[in-house]
């Protein structure tokens with residue numbers, strides 16, 4: 001048990017898939033895994049361990065934002081000996097060169113956040129994915145004939161803001177999209193010497209206000225889920 005995860009030692013797999021949304025974690029467990037055990041339900045953030053094509057995998061939610069993924073990923077890496085976390089999230093595109101349903105593999109997450117600096121004395125404002133998960137995702141995508149774009153993204157503390165222009169840090173690092181967790185995940189993995197990657201599906205185009213409807217969302221995210229599961233088989 002850790003402070004925020006009630007699984008026993010040994011009940012969490014070495015590779016964890018981590019959506020923001022607890023219901024997305026349940027969807028993966030219900031639709032893709034066999035021999036599933038609910039190993040933690042602390043705060044209703046469910047973690048499920050099961051098998052995908054015979055390989056043990058855990059799926060559990062990060063919640064939203066740096067504090068939340070910072071806690072869960074740190075406890076998974078340090079108390080459960082997890083080696084690899086692949087975040088599977090949604091993002092908003094800053095420009096119309098990305099389309100709804102596009103899938104991104106994050107190279108670097110740029111942020112105005114002080115999380116990495118004050119947690120680990122990491123001074124960079126753009127932190128790379130860590131270890132070999134990014135390469136394994138691209139390799140898997142090409143085996144599955146999936147079009148996945150490698151790019152920098154903006155990780156932000158802010159979902160709603162007064163000024164609609166693209167934030168300066170996103171311009172500086174050529175970030176095509178925004179989400180709210182990858183920077184803290186990469187910072188934790190960098191400090192701890194672990195693998196971390198982030199796959200994102202574009203759920204909205206910010207300037208045109210187009211978005212994936214609630215009906216489309218479940219099916220739209222299945223491709224990203226399958227990509228992460230097939231990548232996990234490589235560990």
Ligand SMILES: O=P(O)(O)O[C@H]1O[C@H](CO)[C@@H](O)[C@H]1O
Pocket residue numbers: 019020021063064065088089090091159178179180181
């Ligand atoms: O779909 P998830 O993984 O939650 O990711 C995105 O969605 C949430 C905001 O709606 C933030 O957590 C953001 O990063």
Ligand SMILES: O=c1cc[nH]c(=O)[nH]1
Pocket residue numbers: 090091092093159178179180203204206
């Ligand atoms: O963090 C996010 C996720 C989706 N769309 C946004 O605009 N921001």
